[in-house]
Amino acid sequence: MRNYLSIAVYPIQWIANSPTRVFSFFDHYSFTHQGLMSENQQLKEAQFLQNARLQTYQALEAENNRLRILLQSSVRANETLLVAEIIKINADLFLHRVILNKGSEQGICLGQAVIDAEGVVGEVTEVYPTTSRVILLSDASYGIPVENIRTGVRGVVVGTGSLKSLELKHVAHTLDLAVGDTLVTSGLDGHYPPGYPVGTITQIAHDPSETFAAVQVAPKARLDRAREVLLLAAQQVVGE
DSSP, X not given: OHHHHHHHHHHHHHHHHHHHHHHHHHHHHHHHHHHHHHHHHHHHHHHHHHHHHHHHHHHHHHHHHHHHHHHTSSOOTXXXXXXXXXXXXXXXXXXXXXXXSOOGGGTXXXXXXXXXXXXXXXXXXXXXXXXXXXXXXXXXXXXXXXXXXXXXXXXEEEEEEETTEEEEESOBTTSOOOTTOEEEEOSOSSSSOTTOEEEEEEEEEOOTTSSBOEEEEEESSOTTTOOEEEEEOGGGSTTO
16 A cells, blocks of 8 residues: 555655756756856867967067078178167158167177178168167168179169169169179178178169169068068178
């Protein structure tokens, strides 16, 4: 009889306990859901931090590659070089000047030659304790004596205000010049040692009404994207 009664009342007990089971189920579900949401948020934050670190690592790797190429550039074995970083460019589009993170405290001096892995970048014009200002070859007010590697013809390369174009001045129509000729520093200005690449002749125009030929030159240095540069040690600047 007891067994039969137990079986008979079981459905009633099950129904009576249903609210408790439902509450327990939803309480467990809510706890599990909150835990999963919290874990998901933590994973998102961890992934965000990993992505940020990855960007930093990629930037460092790119910087190391640039420095490696810079230090492997074709400079003379007996020359002492100082690596500096460009930390600011001039906001005036007509003034092609940059600021370096090295100054007099690191041995920088006026007139010091600045190069990159490809060629001549410019010259130090102002020096402060921890920074210095450099005028780029492309500045319209700047010029540098050069010579043609192939023929020895000399001239002066001046800036045009464009980071991708220079001009070879005072060249007679009769002089031996050709597109593709490489121009290097002549060493006659008292600042740059001879033999450093300045640019490549890209165009020659002969106008009979003009005294000199119009010669366009593409700079060798990456004036529009250089981040690190090399400065020749002060004692090696010609005329110092």
